[in-house]
Amino acid sequence: MVRERRVVTLTAHTSYVPSYALDAWWTPADGTAGTEVRDASTGELIAQASTSGLDIAAMINHARTVGQAGLKALSLHERALILKQLALYLQEHREELDRLNLATGATKRDGFVDIDGGIGVLFTFSSKGRRELPNANVIEEGPVEVLSKDGSFQGTHVFTALPGVAVQINAFNFPVWGMLEKFAPAFIAGVPTIVKPATPTGYLTEACVRLMVESGLLPAGSIQLVSGSARDILDHLDYRDMVAFTGSAATAHGLGKHVNVTEGGVRFTAETDSLNAAILGPDATEDTPEFTAFIRSVSNEVTAKAGQKCTAVRRVLVPAGRRDAVVAALAATFDSRTKTGDPRAEGATMGPLASMDQLRDVRDAVGRLVAGGGALAYGDPSAQDAVTQEGKAAEAGAYMSPVVLTWENPNAPAVHEIEAFGPVTSVIEYADVDDAVRLAAMGGGSLVATICSHDPAVVVALTQGIAAHHGRVHVLDRDDAKTSTGHGSPMPHLIHGGPGRAGGGEELGGIRAVKHHMARTALQGSPDMLTAVTQVWHTGAKQSLAGDPEFGGSPENVHPFRKSLAELRIGDGFASGLRQVSREEIQAFADTTGDTFYAHTQPDAAEANPFFPGIVAHGYLLVSWAAGLFVEPAPGPVLANYGLENLRFITPVAAGDSIRVTLTAKKITPRVTDEYGEVAWDAVLNNQNGELVATYDVLTLVEKEDITYKNW
Structure with a gap:
């Protein structure tokens, strides 16, 4: 629900630029001395900025508790979708931003870079987050390392959200973009943000934060604003938290020497002076x-x-x-x-x-x-x-x-x-x-x-x-x-930062920036435990296979292609029987496709090749046959095959050999905006001797509920 809108017209009589703390707007007591904020073109007094009496420690605690809880209740995809909705809301309610932008001394063209650029960052991160991340709260970073001979002990890496708060300290030149380019990846990662804008243009940041709050889209505690000084903010941070600073090198050096950075483990990144x-x-x-x-x-x-x-x-x-x-x-x-x-x-x-x-x-x-x-x-x-x-x-x-x-x-x-x-x-x-x-x-x-x-x-x-x-x-x-x-x-797709004098930090960078707000942890355990934590099936973990009993399938199990996302589970799959390869079929595939590479058509040349035992089947012929072995042809919840990933051919298959396929639901990603989602299937081809022939992932689009062909 959109919260009630209160339009603020900043004049000499508005007194103070508000802060937003503990999910409420806050200003200091009347008569508190503050820093004057003036119109860059006319010198007229706009407002004052003061944080005298603002409880920074309480704001940090609020972010770590209320903010963390609200964000964790949402998945990566759900948070990414909110960014799109937020961008649309800002676009529709930007009149005040455009007006205040002129008071900062920025032209309309400058506003396009700052305001439209910031909104564009939200759109980009929303799209990339939903396209490139799992619809979960754990991101696995592979490949998996097998740590025991029998595969019962494995290792991988996982990303989880930092349990603290992301503090952003921004420069005066980009009061909107500077805030949103840091907020977007932190929000997707699931880390609440405290914004500290530069005082000369902080009133424009305040107007943007006000719109964000009034949209009703953000969970409680996910964003707070400090309008004025926050000199003691690092005093209250620890290893759970991070600070992203943009400004002068001198200020960055001072902050970087804080004891909570040098000894307390606060993650500190800086983007500073640069002689480009x-x-x-x-x-x-x-x-x-x-x-x-x-x-x-x-x-x-x-x-x-x-x-x-x-x-x-x-x-x-x-x-x-x-x-x-x-x-x-x-x-x-x-x-x-x-x-x-x-x-x-x-x-x-x-x-x-x-x-x-x-x-x-x-x-x-x-x-x-x-x-x-x-x-x-x-x-x-x-x-x-x-x-x-x-x-x-x-x-x-x-x-x-x-x-x-x-x-x-x-x-x-x-x-x-x-x-x-x-x-x-x-x-x-x-x-x-x-x-x-x-x-x-x-x-x-x-x-x-x-x-x-x-x-x-x-x-x-x-x-x-x-x-x-x-x-x-x-x-x-x-x-x-x-x-x-x-x-x-x-551009939000690529990193923004630089070495040496420029601060040594990296901002933006697409999904890199999201992971920057997360902790990378090595995870070791059995395939079943790794699967449970990551929600990605790992080789050796439990399977529930339909298909040929000789190869682990059960005729009593439902074919996985007959299951919607509401029914499909990680580890569901299908085990096929064997299909023999003939010399005539290899030649027919070569004639039909035009792929007459000598290993498939010339016996003497094929035998002279150290990789092949003679004439061998085309790899793409084997992949095509594998699809025929695992497919369920009747209409059902599987809507489309949209690709293969990580295809590797391991052992050549000669005429007279046979192949079989085991297909396992590896990763299930429901789309938050559609009635279907993606399923990645682990496909393994073996020959009649159990040797590994090929591995790859099959990608399909599957309905959340079996609606389209339910009564077919």
């Missing part, structure tokens, strides 16, 4: 599509979110002699396409920085870059020229034009060490590809680098040279220029 590079290949001259794409990419990264992106291009590496051309092209692009101003004012294409404090920090960083050897080639960091709303002074906003610096000395330490977290980039020349690799690595570890080249040799050399220094390498050329999501856009 864009490398123009030697082949990308001014007359190539690559040069055009490169200039567009760099200019977009400088101006999107006013350069306040951890993935923005800070260093532009270009071949020797091409610096002036690149600077001129960037200048022309900025002149024609970029106008700094209030996102609510007509004509503005780049908003202000997030706050006046941020503006001072960026100006200071530019000053240090100039002192370190950089020269201003475009823009004036002190200029306040901006498009504003009527009656609003540009001086009241945190406005700054794009800035481009050039460097005579490409090895100057400042350009590889100082990050101006705003619309600032530096153009540096390199001598050759090896020199470009060296310069890129001088960043000390980065989140992303772009390689812009249409020469495979250049791309291979640069990628191999810089990959270990970067979390992501984005290759741009004429073939993907129109479809690429861009240098600065982490």
Whole structure:
């Protein structure tokens, strides 16, 4: 049920940005001193932020108890489906988010990256979670290790949800995406989240969390919000918990030294400062599509979110002699396409920085870059020229034009060490590809680098040279220029993070991110016990087979293909009798399919092959015959065969040999949105001597209830 909606209009009279704790909205006592939060464009007071009196310890306990219980009551698939429903709800109720986004200094284009990007993360994780994970609460990571000669003792690895809380501490630049990209995998894993957004834009995060709560979709305790300082939050965490931090390297280093991290076992990951590079290949001259794409990419990264992106291009590496051309092209692009101003004012294409404090920090960083050897080639960091709303002074906003610096000395330490977290980039020349690799690595570890080249040799050399220094390498050329999501856009399917200065962490990454919120545990035991825990059948575990009694089947058992998901159990299966292979059938299959490989058609050549005893049956012929041996032909709850996995041919089958098949229900995955689910069947082919011929998994779609053909 959707909870009652309370629209909050943040003005100077709203007093405090609320926190959400213990499933209730909370604000400090009237008169409590708080941190002022101001409109980035006008400087007008929006609200205050304070956590004075907020019981952080109680919030953590609430997450570990109420939040954990509510999430554990749902399966991985059920939680993944909630993310889709939540994404749809946010899409339908996003007016307040769009309005507040403008107050942060972000343009509508920036909002697409932040708000739509965050909602898109929910959709992606929902889809991948239901497609790639079991509909259970335990994930097995194989392959199974057989630890005894008779197979009665085996080992595997399992993932289960961390029993604590996921604390996310976020930066100011992505108040929606930054929260949702961490929330989504934690939620699927079954770990409750406490969100600590940056204070300057935390009111937008609060509005998003409010919508999430009002949707009525989230179990109690699964999300909480701290609007303001949370300096003591690590004091209350232990080995059950994890912290995902995004922000400055200095803050990350301080948090990483907390005793509960260094000695208490709190999982701590960080995504921090990053001097990302864009490398123009030697082949990308001014007359190539690559040069055009490169200039567009760099200019977009400088101006999107006013350069306040951890993935923005800070260093532009270009071949020797091409610096002036690149600077001129960037200048022309900025002149024609970029106008700094209030996102609510007509004509503005780049908003202000997030706050006046941020503006001072960026100006200071530019000053240090100039002192370190950089020269201003475009823009004036002190200029306040901006498009504003009527009656609003540009001086009241945190406005700054794009800035481009050039460097005579490409090895100057400042350009590889100082990050101006705003619309600032530096153009540096390199001598050759090896020199470009060296310069890129001088960043000390980065989140992303772009390689812009249409020469495979250049791309291979640069990628191999810089990959270990970067979390992501984005290759741009004429073939993907129109479809690429861009240098600065982490995708939820792939990891987001980087080594060294970038923090050493990994976020996103699809199912990797879900497992990051889980504990990997080695599980040892008998096949029956491993099957019970994982809900995946293991060789040697109990079976209930229909079919041929000579090979373990029972004529009294119902064929497993006659069972719906409501009736089918792990270990149900079928054991066939033997089918003999003839030379004529092998030749007929070769003639019909055109597969006349010599091992199936030429006796002398087949006998000369060290792997074959002479003419042997095609592997795909054996798989086809196996289907004929185990299939139940009448209409029933099995709707379709949709593939095979892990097919391996072990022992060749010669004319005169026989084969039989044992089919066992290995994994049952009901779909939460459909009237059917997937069943993976363990298929084993043996010959007349009991030797293993082939193994594979058969994948079928099976009705939850036998409805379609019940009265057939």
